[in-house]
Amino acid sequence: MSMAGVMVLLLKETFSVEFDAVPPYSFELTLHKPAGWWWSTPDEIFEDGVCWTVTRFNGELLGLKIWSTGTLQKPRMHCAVYSKAKVGNLEKQGITRMVKRALKAEEDLTEFYRLSRRDDILRGVVKDLYGMHTVGWPELFPALILAVTLQMAPMKRSNQMMDLLVEYFGDKASFDGKTMRYWPSAETIAAKSVKELQTKAKLGYRAGNLVAIAEVLKDDFPTMDELWAMEPEEAKKKLLTLRGIGDYSAELVMPRMGFPLDVWSAKIFHVLFYDKEPENPRDVIPALKKVAEQRWGRWRGYAFVYVLNDLPALSKRIGVDLTLF
DNA sequence: GCGTCCAGGTCTACC
DNA sequence: GGTAGACCTGGACGC
Secondary structure, three states, rough: OOOOOOOOEEOOOEEEEEOOOOOOOOOHHOOOOOOOOOOOOOOOOOOOOOEEEEEEEEOOEEEEEEEEEEOOOOOOOEEEEEOOOOOOHHHHHHHHHHHHOOOOOOOOOHHHHHHHHHHOOOOHHHEEEEEEEOOOOOHHHHHHHHHHHHOOHHHHHHHHHHHHHHHHOEEEEEEEEEEEEEEEOOHHHHHHHHHHHHHHOOOOOHHHHHHHHHHHHHHOOHHHHHHHOOOHHHHHHHHHHHOOOOOHHHHHHOHHHHHHOOHHHHHHHHHHHHOOOOOOOOHHHHHHHHHHHHHHHHHHHHHHHHHHHHHHHHHHOOOOOOOOO
């Protein structure tokens, strides 16, 4: 695919930080999840225990190189930050806070593991993925792009939409010998016409929603940082005010992830709870969410991520192939 | 080839 | 407060 017209931003190392995480913390499983989901951008690279990725902070593109020198029980992480211009002390603090929070470095899983010991579904998956933490979104708009493009589309088509968005409207950064693309800003998308997003990114009816979201974010909407400061339910309510963001998308995007059941995951959890596929997956979503909340409480987001990242082994244990859904 | 169907939700318009 | 029906359009599938 042609890269014509896309500027590559050269980023230089500007500072680096080191920090501990609450054990057990598996750097590899957390940042390089078995199911293959990326953390910040689809182009991010994970090689030999090192992650290169890109994010945006106060409108400026940042390259991040993150690696671990610790162990599962004594985790220590390093993050080198690359930028175009110098960053001030206040910004350094903000960037550090964002990275630590998004990597869930300070999340203590003791309680989750305790409840997992007496839970038939979780007992096996926490053993398989011991030390894996969930990750948070570094930035709000990309998370919303993901949610919108996942709606009403098979994965292949969702990936196509995301790839075209990044390709035609995104930015490119080059640092530490790596070059990768990053999501467009809300400002960029707000300036495009719905028609252009439909034809170039093949967004279909989602184009109108994405432009509307971009306009609100550009003008007056809490940042991911500000959403983190809210109660989870309050943050969710705020997200639900965006056009095209419903229950599923809000729970996927909100800080301290909820239990974002879609048709695919609803089938899986229905088999796990009731030993059979639902007749109509969309109809059982509300009831499944209630069951998950009663069973796992505030750790239901962790249960969600652990289960969906361990489908092959879990399938073998229960004798049903959950990877076929 | 070509036609048909419908997807890893959300909103609106009606009850 | 509950629920059909519409929504874009590219793949997947049947013929």
